Amino acid sequence: MKKLALLLLGLGISVGLSAQSDMMLYNFNAIPQVHHTNPAYPQQAKWYIGLPAISGISTHYHNSGFALVDIFEKGTDINQNLAELSNNLDERSQLNLNNRVELLGVGFKTGRGFVTLGATQNIDFKMDLPYELFQILFSGNGSITNLDLNTFDLETINRTNFYLGYQHKLLQDKLTIGLKAKYIFVQQHAYIDRMNLSLRNNGNYNIKATSDILIRTSGPSAFESFEDQEIMDIALPNNTGFAFDFGAFYQINDKFDVSASVLDLGSITYTSYNRDYVSEGTFDFEGVEIDLSKDDFSNVGNATADSLEKAFNFREEDGNTYSRSLMSQAYASFNYHLTHKHSFGALFHTRIWNGEMFNDYGVNYVGRLSRTFQFTAGYSIINGTMHNVGAGFDLKLGAVQLYLMSDNVMAADYATVQTTNFRFGINLSFYGKRAKSMTKQKEKVKEQKEEAAETASLLYKF
Numbered sequence: 001m002k003k004l005a006l007l008l009l010g011l012g013i014s015v016g017l018s019a020q021s022d023m024m025l026y027n028f029n030a031i032p033q034v035h036h037t038n039p040a041y042p043q044q045a046k047w048y049i050g051l052p053a054i055s056g057i058s059t060h061y062h063n064s065g066f067a068l069v070d071i072f073e074k075g076t077d078i079n080q081n082l083a084e085l086s087n088n089l090d091e092r093s094q095l096n097l098n099n100r101v102e103l104l105g106v107g108f109k110t111g112r113g114f115v116t117l118g119a120t121q122n123i124d125f126k127m128d129l130p131y132e133l134f135q136i137l138f139s140g141n142g143s144i145t146n147l148d149l150n151t152f153d154l155e156t157i158n159r160t161n162f163y164l165g166y167q168h169k170l171l172q173d174k175l176t177i178g179l180k181a182k183y184i185f186v187q188q189h190a191y192i193d194r195m196n197l198s199l200r201n202n203g204n205y206n207i208k209a210t211s212d213i214l215i216r217t218s219g220p221s222a223f224e225s226f227e228d229q230e231i232m233d234i235a236l237p238n239n240t241g242f243a244f245d246f247g248a249f250y251q252i253n254d255k256f257d258v259s260a261s262v263l264d265l266g267s268i269t270y271t272s273y274n275r276d277y278v279s280e281g282t283f284d285f286e287g288v289e290i291d292l293s294k295d296d297f298s299n300v301g302n303a304t305a306d307s308l309e310k311a312f313n314f315r316e317e318d319g320n321t322y323s324r325s326l327m328s329q330a331y332a333s334f335n336y337h338l339t340h341k342h343s344f345g346a347l348f349h350t351r352i353w354n355g356e357m358f359n360d361y362g363v364n365y366v367g368r369l370s371r372t373f374q375f376t377a378g379y380s381i382i383n384g385t386m387h388n389v390g391a392g393f394d395l396k397l398g399a400v401q402l403y404l405m406s407d408n409v410m411a412a413d414y415a416t417v418q419t420t421n422f423r424f425g426i427n428l429s430f431y432g433k434r435a436k437s438m439t440k441q442k443e444k445v446k447e448q449k450e451e452a453a454e455t456a457s458l459l460y461k462f
Contacts, residue, residue: 021060023362023380023390024405025423026331027345030374030394031403032107032427035116037331038261039165040178040247045429047108048401050118056102060407060421064384065093065129086134091151093129094358094383098122102425103160112173116165116180124327126353127154147199153354155191155327158219159184159268160236165245173251178261180245185236186268188219191324197312208282211312215277216319218270233272241268243326255337263329274319279312328352341368347380358383364390371431372396380407385419392423401427 026037032048033056034041050056066088071081105118132149165180196212222234243266249259329352335345342365349360364378373395380388392405406422 021062021349021360021380021382021407021419021421022058022423023347023349023360023382023388023407024364024376024378024392026347026349027333027335027343027364027366028374028376028392028394028405030368031401031425032116032429033102033105033425035107035165035167035178035180036120037263038178038247038249038259039116039180039245040167040176040249040261041259042167042169042176042249043107043109043114044431045107046432048106048427048429050102050105051426051428052104053101054425055105055427056100056120056423056425058098058100058421058423060096060098061417062094062096062383062385062419063129064418065089065095066418082134089129089134091128095125095127095129096383097125098421105427112170113166113168116163118163120161120163121159122161123156123158125156126327128152147197149197150195152195153192155353156189157186158188159186161243167247175251176249178245178247178249182243182245182264182266184241184243184266184268186219186239186241186270187234187237188217189239189268189270189324190215190217190220208284209312210282211279213277213279213312213314216270216274216322217277218272218274218319218322220273221275222273237272239268239270239272241323241326242266257335257337258333259335260332261330263331264326265328267323267325269321269323271321274321276317276319277314278317279314281313283313342366343368347378362390376405382407382419388419396429399428399430401429403427 022037025031025034026041028034029041029044032043032045032050035043036056066085071078071085099122101121103119103121105116107114107116128151132147132152161182161184163180163182165178167176167178169176192213193216194212194214198210200208200210218239219237222237243264245261245263246265247259247261249257251257330350332348333345335343337343345364345366347360347362347364349362351358360380360382362378362380364376367375369375373393375391375393377391378389380390382388387410388408389410390405390407391409392403394401394403396402402425404422404424406420408417408420410417
């Protein structure tokens, strides 16, 4: 049990400290990595190379239940804060952490299509925050009444994606369709397969617990005898699967376009280093002992794990092979182009986890001010949190492209924030003289047509 708790804590901290919605990225195709949100979104570059490990670093943090200041406010008792916090949570409260690093990325135009290939490292940690469980962890026995807990979900995954994508233009370049295939290796995975727990308070602090809990893991047990393992067996284990991204983009006319995508349709089969943690039966529940008042966070993982193991009678078992679907995503967007340099868009995004949808809504502006500098800004409602003002830019210094963006630039005060992310990267992007001259020619023809239309209108009125 301790190994499991430390794995979950470790992955959560690794993501939080390096601490994904991509609301600002989706319509901002100045950045080649827009293909991660829609494999069909047209590329501005003729070809690009992502600098290894620094072409795309993105982090995301979302906590719909509370802000850090609710727990760690100066001059207050942490344990008391946690006890009060548990009363403010509901069934939609959730913690979501994500980190993605672009290990390698390359893209190039070929005829009427565009090819992308590369690899990314993704870490995801997703957990419900049920107030029932928080009451067990942070309240004394005297405050626990009859309780049934069967809706608590948790899943964490650390994976490497090798991808190959292609988009193709049809219908005189009005329609673009795209497909991306991914071959995935998963280094660590854990999720709650069953969660059935009931507590019955018979008075006099006599609490009976009945449990039927199964937590499945794959990967962390490899580190029990790390010196005996081959590095490649740990880095690229036999926990593999395929996933696919599909997308479409349609240019209705010079003023309007629509697009949509579906991401991560696939599953993983886990066969390497599987371990199950099981709690079943009826037993006396003595509570869980957690004390954070001394700010001794270095040992809190071990102490909590020992207390959980004792309270719920967990036992370790060798796990069988199992399969698990990835958390799928979908985007849909509508854009209005005021001019060829300025556009406004509306965006819908959803994540599907354990049959439940978590929705985001946003509006954005994109300013293509020059080939050297492009800018985006927007507002999003992310899984119910409403104070998300995003912005980002793309700066080109010759062939070097630098970009930075966030879905919530108001998160400077990290103690009060509930949703934030940022994305940073450096690419080598090339556009080609011919493409540039053709763009200028098209812009000139368009301006001439607009001037002719205005002249004709004036003559007609006269």
